[in-house]
Amino acid sequence: MARVVVGGTFECLHDGHKELIKKAFELANGEELDIGLTSNEMANKRPRQVPDYNIRKKKLIDYINEIAPGQNYTILELNDPYGKTLKKDYDYIVVSPETYPVALKINNLRHEKNMRVIDVVRVEFVLADDEKPISSTRIVQGEIDIHGHLRSHS
Structure with missing residues (x-):
């Protein structure tokens, strides 16, 4: 049985996020998938206002x-970077290059607790038309849309 975990703020559910979620469902293969969604408190530690948790959760559910x-999945509210990964056994953790260091930290902490490490599945960035990664920051700043298409600045 595959137990998979993926997490994020999913501020602007963009094509990069969609690849992460698709990969998580592919690995779970109808088995157990936990999707961590950052709480409002955690999300708003960013330098900008992030949409409310329930809005982000609805967009995530609509996409799923x-x-x-x-498919079987659970959305869990994240109040820290680790969610249930330090308490529960998973087979895979799906991450982006940006969150890869968090997965390494999780596995170090699991190792210290004599827990089995989780296989890290790294999904590369989805690139925008300008060959730079699609990110919520770039979308919010108006550089690109959720598909990575450049916005014309007239």
């Missing part, structure tokens, strides 16, 4: 219903 209708 598109790509994996009827």
Whole structure:
């Protein structure tokens, strides 16, 4: 049985996030998938206002219903970077290059607790039309849309 975990703020559910979520569902293969979604308190430690947790959760559920209708998953509110990964056994943790260091830290902490390390599955950045990574920061700043298309500045 595959137990998979993925997490994020999913501020602007963009094509990079969608690749992470798709990979997590692929690995879970109908088994157990926990999706950590950062709490409002944690998300708003960023230098900008992030949409409310319930808005981000609804967009996530809508997307999951598109790509994996009827699949088994749980959305967990994250109040720290680790979620349940220091208490529960998982087979895979799906991360982006940006969150890869967090996965390494999780595995170091698990090792210290004599827990089995989690296989880290790194999904590379999805690039925008300008060959730079798609990110919520770039979207919020108006550089690109959620698909990585450059916005024309007239």
